Amino acid sequence: MSVVSGHRARQVNAIGPARFFNHELDVQVRPELGRNGGFALSIRELEMDQVHLELDHEPLVSLRADLREDGTFGDSWLVISPAEACVLSSDHDVRIRVPISDIREAELDRGVGGGSLLLKTDVGPMVLARFSVGLYPKFGYAVTVLNALTKGEEVPLPSERDIPQVCPSCGRPLGEGTSVCPTCLDRGKVIRRLAGFARPYSGRLAVGGLILILATAFQLVPPYVTKLLVDNVLVPHQSSSFTKAVTYLLALVLTLFGVNLLGMLTQSLRGYIGVWCGSRITGDIRHKTYDALMKLSLSYFDRRQTSQFIGRVNSDANSMREFLTDGVVFLVSQILMVLAIAGVMLKMNWLLALLSFATIPLIIVASLVVWPMVHNLWDKQWRSILRLNVLVGDSLQGIRVVKAFGRESSEKSRYNTANQELVMQTTKMEGIWQGVFPMFAFLSSTGGLLVWYIGGRGVLHGTVTLGTLIAFNSYLGMFIGPLQWFSQFMNWLNNTLAAADRIFEILDAKSTVVDRPDTPSLGEVKGAVELQNVTFGYESHRPVLKEISIDVLPGEMIGLVGKSGAGKSTLINMICRFYDPDRGSILIDGHNLRDIQQEEWHKSIGVVLQETFLFDGTVAENISYAYPDATQENIMRVARIANAHSFIMKLPDGYDTLVGERGHLLSGGERQRIAIARALLHNPRILILDEATASLDNETERQIQEALARLVKGRTTFAIAHRLSTLRNADRLVVLDGGRIAEVGTHEELLEQKGAYFKLVEAQRELSKIRGVEG
Amino acid sequence: MEEMFEAKYLNPSSIRLSKSKNGVLEGYVEGKRYAHLSLSRAFPLSLPRQYLAILSHEDKEPQEVGMIRDLDHLDHQSKSAAEQELQLRYVVPTITSIQSIKQEPAFWRWTIETDRGPAELIMRNIHEHVRVMGSSRLILTGVDGRRFELADASTLDGHSKYLLRRYL
Numbered sequence: 001m002s003v004v005s006g007h008r009a010r011q012v013n014a015i016g017p018a019r020f021f022n023h024e025l026d027v028q029v030r031p032e033l034g035r036n037g038g039f040a041l042s043i044r045e046l047e048m049d050q051v052h053l054e055l056d057h058e059p060l061v062s063l064r065a066d067l068r069e070d071g072t073f074g075d076s077w078l079v080i081s082p083a084e085a086c087v088l089s090s091d092h093d094v095r096i097r098v099p100i101s102d103i104r105e106a107e108l109d110r111g112v113g114g115g116s117l118l119l120k121t122d123v124g125p126m127v128l129a130r131f132s133v134g135l136y137p138k139f140g141y142a143v144t145v146l147n148a149l150t151k152g153e154e155v156p157l158p159s160e161r162d163i164p165q166v167c168p169s170c171g172r173p174l175g176e177g178t179s180v181c182p183t184c185l186d187r188g189k190v191i192r193r194l195a196g197f198a199r200p201y202s203g204r205l206a207v208g209g210l211i212l213i214l215a216t217a218f219q220l221v222p223p224y225v226t227k228l229l230v231d232n233v234l235v236p237h238q239s240s241s242f243t244k245a246v247t248y249l250l251a252l253v254l255t256l257f258g259v260n261l262l263g264m265l266t267q268s269l270r271g272y273i274g275v276w277c278g279s280r281i282t283g284d285i286r287h288k289t290y291d292a293l294m295k296l297s298l299s300y301f302d303r304r305q306t307s308q309f310i311g312r313v314n315s316d317a318n319s320m321r322e323f324l325t326d327g328v329v330f331l332v333s334q335i336l337m338v339l340a341i342a343g344v345m346l347k348m349n350w351l352l353a354l355l356s357f358a359t360i361p362l363i364i365v366a367s368l369v370v371w372p373m374v375h376n377l378w379d380k381q382w383r384s385i386l387r388l389n390v391l392v393g394d395s396l397q398g399i400r401v402v403k404a405f406g407r408e409s410s411e412k413s414r415y416n417t418a419n420q421e422l423v424m425q426t427t428k429m430e431g432i433w434q435g436v437f438p439m440f441a442f443l444s445s446t447g448g449l450l451v452w453y454i455g456g457r458g459v460l461h462g463t464v465t466l467g468t469l470i471a472f473n474s475y476l477g478m479f480i481g482p483l484q485w486f487s488q489f490m491n492w493l494n495n496t497l498a499a500a501d502r503i504f505e506i507l508d509a510k511s512t513v514v515d516r517p518d519t520p521s522l523g524e525v526k527g528a529v530e531l532q533n534v535t536f537g538y539e540s541h542r543p544v545l546k547e548i549s550i551d552v553l554p555g556e557m558i559g560l561v562g563k564s565g566a567g568k569s570t571l572i573n574m575i576c577r578f579y580d581p582d583r584g585s586i587l588i589d590g591h592n593l594r595d596i597q598q599e600e601w602h603k604s605i606g607v608v609l610q611e612t613f614l615f616d617g618t619v620a621e622n623i624s625y626a627y628p629d630a631t632q633e634n635i636m637r638v639a640r641i642a643n644a645h646s647f648i649m650k651l652p653d654g655y656d657t658l659v660g661e662r663g664h665l666l667s668g669g670e671r672q673r674i675a676i677a678r679a680l681l682h683n684p685r686i687l688i689l690d691e692a693t694a695s696l697d698n699e700t701e702r703q704i705q706e707a708l709a710r711l712v713k714g715r716t717t718f719a720i721a722h723r724l725s726t727l728r729n730a731d732r733l734v735v736l737d738g739g740r741i742a743e744v745g746t747h748e749e750l751l752e753q754k755g756a757y758f759k760l761v762e763a764q765r766e767l768s769k770i771r772g773v774e775g
Numbered sequence: 776m777e778e779m780f781e782a783k784y785l786n787p788s789s790i791r792l793s794k795s796k797n798g799v800l801e802g803y804v805e806g807k808r809y810a811h812l813s814l815s816r817a818f819p820l821s822l823p824r825q826y827l828a829i830l831s832h833e834d835k836e837p838q839e840v841g842m843i844r845d846l847d848h849l850d851h852q853s854k855s856a857a858e859q860e861l862q863l864r865y866v867v868p869t870i871t872s873i874q875s876i877k878q879e880p881a882f883w884r885w886t887i888e889t890d891r892g893p894a895e896l897i898m899r900n901i902h903e904h905v906r907v908m909g910s911s912r913l914i915l916t917g918v919d920g921r922r923f924e925l926a927d928a929s930t931l932d933g934h935s936k937y938l939l940r941r942y943l
């Protein structure tokens with residue numbers, strides 16, 4: 001088998017390095033010529049040359065499974081060719097061969113932590129392969145392939161989502177939706193890119209750097225002046241007169257004063273420059289990240305992992321700033337300091353200097369041992385705090401439930417346990433912390449003692465001056481200070497790089513729903529919506545919508561009904577173009593939705609969702625969210641249409657009432673009506689209502705229904721409603737079942753058919769009888 | 776309507792389970808033959824051998840045939856077939872020793888020995904991937920979703936205990 005190569009080929013992962021990391025992941029992906037002339041991926045993990053398996057056709061897929069029949073870890077291989085599915089043992093002996101023609105259906109049977117590929121055959125069910133949960137995506141693709149083969153359909157190519165994402169160079173798993181491997185991360189590149197944020201301020205930073213060098217130099221001067229003071233003034237000399245000595249003394253003291261003053265000035269000036277540049281750099285980082293976030297498509301935000309990253313943007317930006325300003329300063333100044341001091345010491349007395357360096361290895365070793373320990377303890381303490389916080393948050397949020405069930409005492413004891421744990425961790429942590437600094441102090445003073453002894457002997461012998469000895473001790477203290485932090489610095493660097501990387505990841509993420517560059521303006525939207533064989537799944541191997549086709553006329557009202565999970569909201573997501581269909585297309589007035597500018601499209605549709613989100617701001621601002629320059633009269637007009645005007649007027653601050661997360665508490669129905677007004681303001685041609693009236697009381701629902709009835713007039717409307725009765729006046733009802741269209745027709749037509757819709761209506765009637773309310 | 780909410784506890788002597796040559800759990804429940812059954816634990820963590828639902832997969836959606844109160848009430852052959860099925864449906868290896876816990880940039884890598892063979896476990900952090908149950912029981916989840924259980928930390932060898940104490 002040869003690897004088809006081409007400059008557009010994407011080699012997702014090569015087999016070599018992947019083996020290094022847990023053979024769990026040795027997916028070999030070969031670029032192959034796809035149907036559309038582009039290159040696509042296929043999954044072949046088995047080198048067929050080494051296998052004695054006679055196949056009539058080239059295998060389409062070969063996969064490694066990792067569980068034996070008794071549940072222990074062990075490899076076997078699944079090979080699928082157009083004519084049969086085979087299972088080979090780890091030594092490549094053929095264990096199972098099933099002709100495709102015998103298979104009725106293939107299925108991924110998901111257990112906990114692992115599952116199996118199950119075949120339904122004419123002779124009963126059969127297990128083809130067993131594997132742990134990490135291999136689900138690959139075997140999900142195998143299921144798709146098998147089902148396509150049994151139905152005689154074209155075999156789809158795997159998407160990147162079917163292949164476990166691993167780092168191409170080391171084989172470690174990658175986080176979802178990311179392509180950066182934290183281990184293989186090119187540190188140099190990240191640092192360069194990080195430095196890019198500092199570039200706009202390079203002038204000031206250079207000045208800061210210069211001042212830094214000066215400040216370092218100023219720090220070096222005092223011990224040297226002390227030496228002169230001792231040697232030339234305090235130690236009596238026969239030659240010099242008393243007055244001359246006093247003058248010299250004054251001069252030296254004044255020098256010290258001047259140096260200290262300059263030191264102070266340079267320090268604060270440098271600090272100010274640091275703060276000035278730092279705050280701007282953080283601002284830039286946040287700004288760029290937020291811009292990038294707004295540009296991304298919804299599928300990016302579906303992933304939990306990434307939404308967590310997003311919450312960290314602020315703290316990440318902060319640690320980048322800290323590093324760029326303080327970190328670099330720290331590193332440079334400390335290195336300068338160490339070098340300069342070493343130089344001065346060697347110059348003053350090389351023998352004594354070498355002696356004082358003797359304790360350095362000890363300090364470095366101690367720092368390498370101690371910091372990881374501190375780090376672990378710190379981590380443990382942090383986790384205890386987290387647990388405690390979660391616990392408090394939990395019981396306070398649920399305080400009504402706690403009180404209602406009289407569980408105060410058990411909550412107290414739960415808290416107590418976690419609290420004790422934290423007390424213990426804190427004692428350990430702080431205990432070690434208290435021990436660390438005395439230890440370093442002890443180590444450095446031990447070095448100092450050596451200098452005192454040897455240097456003291458030198459003084460007695462007259463080979464070393466007293467001033468040198470004193471200066472040496474001062475320098476030694478300054479010298480050892482930075483050393484104990486160096487290994488900490490590596491930690492700092494790593495954390496910063498990780499933070500920077502998370503930010504860069506957001507900056508680099510590609511929107512999956514993109515505008516074509518040269519799309520013409522749509523002009524006036526009439527409101528015809530046509531879906532042609534739309535197939536879509538949030539995960540590629542599990543389609544949620546299957547070959548949906550409907551043709552909706554301008555101004556028509558479509559009611560979407562079906563069980564929960566049938567795909568109603570997903571269909572609406574497609575029409576809103578929050579996602580692009582995997583197959584098929586959506587046409588608006590005959591234009592493909594993909595060819596329409598998203599911004600223009602979103603201005604033509606009005607959306608009211610079940611969970612209405614109000615932003616921090618006034619009622620008026622929330623209604624005019626999409627059109628900030630709407631007139632007050634217009635805002636009130638749409639509020640009236642939405643049946644919201646009267647309740648807004650009852651609020652003491654009227655349209656200026658603050659709402660949103662921290663604002664005035666509005667009821668669900670009130671929020672809903674504000675959301676409807678918001679959707680109305682720009683007079684959309686197409687209206688989308690996803691359970692806009694669910695979970696409201698009957699009276700409120702009636703009011704909102706009234707509002708909606710006014711709303712839908714003359715607009716193409718897609719409405720999903722929990723209570724089927726609210727869709728009675730829809731022009732057509734579309735019944736979805738398992739992602740397919742089961743029925744289409746008016747309420748009366750469908751009732752007569754006694755099909756899926758009839759059953760839904762009956763079920764609801766049952767339910768409302770139980771509840772004792774009219775459904 | 777009523778009986779929908781009552782669990783149907785099966786008489787253990789009416790259950791005959793076995794594994795078909797095609798690797799599927801099959802058998803007789805109350806005299807009826809099922810070609811494809813599966814088991815599901817009601818309390819997988821706290822009571823792994825009690826309260827098991829028997830599901831039949833004849834239809835599109837699995838249907839609950841009934842519940843078994845205790846695995847040990849089954850006859851010998853059924854019990855071993857059921858245990859095997861559970862072993863395959865709940866792939867949660869038990870950690871028998873910990874070789875190493877290493878921190879790499881952005882990862883924790885655990886090299887462990889389990890009752891199902893050696894394994895390597897990658898975590899992004901400790902607080903999201905390690906769940907503490909009771910006093911010394913841990914559930915560990917890797918980035919790929921694989922789960923491992925540490926039934927009783929106090930029974931581990933010294934090295935493993937040292938590693939656990941150090942990092943947890």
Ligand SMILES: Nc1ncnc2c1ncn2[C@@H]1O[C@H](COP(=O)(O)OP(=O)(O)O)[C@@H](O)[C@H]1O
Pocket residue numbers: 302538539544562563564565566567568569570571
């Ligand atoms: N963001 C998402 N990511 C993954 N799966 C999703 C997502 N949203 C919905 N689903 C799944 O898609 C299916 C259809 O969901 P949905 O369209 O919301 O159904 P409904 O008809 O109740 O509105 C469900 O199985 C649901 O779990």
Ligand SMILES: [Mg+2]
Pocket residue numbers: 568569570
């Ligand atoms: Mg929905």
